[in-house]
Amino acid sequence: MPASHFSPVTPEIIDQLKAIAGAEAVSAAQADRDLHARDQSQHAPHLPEVVVWPSTAQQVADILRLANDCRLPVTPWGVGSGLEGNAIPVCGGILVSFERMNQIVAVHADDFQVTVQPGIGHKDLNAQLARYGLFFPPDPGANATVGGMLANNAAGIRTVKYGASKDNVLKMQVALADGRLITVGSRSVKQASGYDLLHLFVGSEGTLGLITEATLKLVPVPQYMSAALAAFESVEAAVETVVAVRGSGLDPAALELIDAAHARMLREAEGVDLTDHPTLFMEFHAAHEDSLQMGLDMVREICHELGAIRFRATTDPVERKKLWHARHSSYEIMVRSHPDKHFFINDVAVPISAYPQLIGYVQQLKREHGITAYMVGHAGDGNVHVEFPYADEAEYQQRLEINGLIVKKALELGGTATGEHGVGIGKAKYMAAEHGPALDVMRAIKQALDPNGILNPGKLFPEAVG
């Protein structure tokens, strides 16, 4: 969708936005525009013409009605932690920041639910929920907002047990392009009443509507947690172990893999206690201490049977954090150890049985192209991130090409172009290959709900990105 399709944000528009949201909630100052021009990805920044900080759902709806009437692009913004350019206002226009809509609306403790405004960070939410012994499990790492997580169906390391964002939401209020406010889903955990609009809006990356409120599923904070680390000679052995652990009925809460290159980098950079082998990080949650220990015994047995060359496990909270330190800090350690590089993070997912093939292919590409890259995988979900350091535009373009090869391989293996980062800008070019004629159905729905194309233009559809 070319920017020329849209009208510019004029002083009159800014006055109307101020009438809707209040004068102090609208800014066209360069500093504010600069702060909302880029996310955490490598995608080129783009300035919005104006930033608005609404404080109510009705204000969001009124902003959209104005934008729709005047053909102005609108891009929603949580905290800018996206990894695929999802919130970069590539067509300029109005950037709607949810920063001021960051409150808990209601805690429904007996229902294991909480209703929140979209701008609350999931870590801030969980800090406030601790007193109830409940938490919202999806954890993408950064303190992403709940609205951003839902819009992009963010996932993270605990998805193997607790599901992605889409699995942990029951009801949302959504502002449509024409300014209608609708409610989708229900606080009833069972729902068989009409079309599942809830999940249509989740993961639609702000292109069908803006989430203005959400009721989330919570789970009890686990009473007991354990951790285990196991190193293997080969990725194949490690992944065979992943399948065996999942098949055992043990229900791991996290099941992560780093490749040998990543383990070596962590050890060389900061002396992390790892050997140069593919390494699994595991976490287990239990309601009873004894069942935790029995679970670890089963895991140890499985790992040894499948050829683990090293196995460490603990139920002690302090030891557990130490054991997981290398995984939790892997990105920061990598960045620190390459001070002169930028990073570009790939995100594909395949059925678990195809995981060894995918990882083998990544290793082959690294060898063939003679490049450095690190592999971090949510192995329990078949999801992998290849982290590419690069120094300049030429290196970036080469990594992009390699990324494209990895995506194509993932699709060949029955997987997806994006497991948890979303389509945004970078994956739009693969949508036709992944979805075939179903992409036309997505287009028909976009046309039905946003006929003027004002919502987060320049994303998701190949023709929008160009």
Add this chain to the structure above:
Amino acid sequence: MPASHFSPVTPEIIDQLKAIAGAEAVSAAQADRDLHARDQSQHAPHLPEVVVWPSTAQQVADILRLANDCRLPVTPWGVGSGLEGNAIPVCGGILVSFERMNQIVAVHADDFQVTVQPGIGHKDLNAQLARYGLFFPPDPGANATVGGMLANNAAGIRTVKYGASKDNVLKMQVALADGRLITVGSRSVKQASGYDLLHLFVGSEGTLGLITEATLKLVPVPQYMSAALAAFESVEAAVETVVAVRGSGLDPAALELIDAAHARMLREAEGVDLTDHPTLFMEFHAAHEDSLQMGLDMVREICHELGAIRFRATTDPVERKKLWHARHSSYEIMVRSHPDKHFFINDVAVPISAYPQLIGYVQQLKREHGITAYMVGHAGDGNVHVEFPYADEAEYQQRLEINGLIVKKALELGGTATGEHGVGIGKAKYMAAEHGPALDVMRAIKQALDPNGILNPGKLFPEAVG
């Protein structure tokens, strides 16, 4: 949607259907029409004009293209076990039976997935999957087809642990109204690639497309299972126990409630060993025998703390089946003990905290109207079925009115008009009250995907049912 909107099925149409599916796969014989005129609900039967048994997805798509070109209604049919008239061909036309598309296409054991044709019964599927140690957990009771379960988002007693049908599907092939065949979702368990069309088609009751293939999530058959039964003085105490068990982190695999009237009926009719009290039936699954026993100890403690007047538990498979017999056979026992009655089953769900209010309201209505009704609840999900025996049209109309009052109460309490039976015919009139302006979004999607309204007309939308 009035039937007059549609064209009749002429001999020429029947010839064209025979050209698509084969002569032996098309019948306008009265006996075949009769067999596809009613489901398990109380809704009035209606004859299709012709029955077609396609054997491939392409045949389904070709039938739809023909029907769309000629403005013929098409109603999909699994096995007729629906409970809200979902598959009754109320506008006549073509009935598409999936009886011949009942094969397993591929077992992906390492991925805990199976790809099936839509006409396979879930019990038949699980029988074939037993050799892999895997099963498809949603269980609505009857041997419903997988296609029907997905189309209606069927659930059942194990949903509290394993989720409903929508939570156990990854990918589907769908034939659209205009004859396009599309694929939605992915065999990757993590997906963040574009709009979630998968869940849009799940639960759409055949009004947006016909499911021609599905890849399902499977789970390992539990190594160890236990059962517990607990009776309480009041429904409030029973439901408080439900909340406590769920909050304990014990993760029950089933958590069912029958009311005192139902317990009495089961005892009086067949001498089932129950007292006249609200009674909870619980089931737990574990990977380790010892953790099962520890879990039961916790459950016993919780039940006693919350005032259980009777508690029985077992880890023995034979005893477990005996303990659950009353719950599993409750419907059949009820029907046998009222040989002169028809039955009408209500299905609403609310947030669990509102469950005592809902149940209290049902009890109040029973008293006020002086009627017999039995309550069976998937209490762990906040879902309840009120089973109304009735003898004649006047009694039926009165029960329908009471049903309406229960639905309104469920909506007031933040719940839904249907937890697992779907909208079909009987719940269409409540869609506006439940969804408000979101119903217009559903209409817009229906219009975008089925502009001629040929797919399962007379269902889901209030204006379609009239």
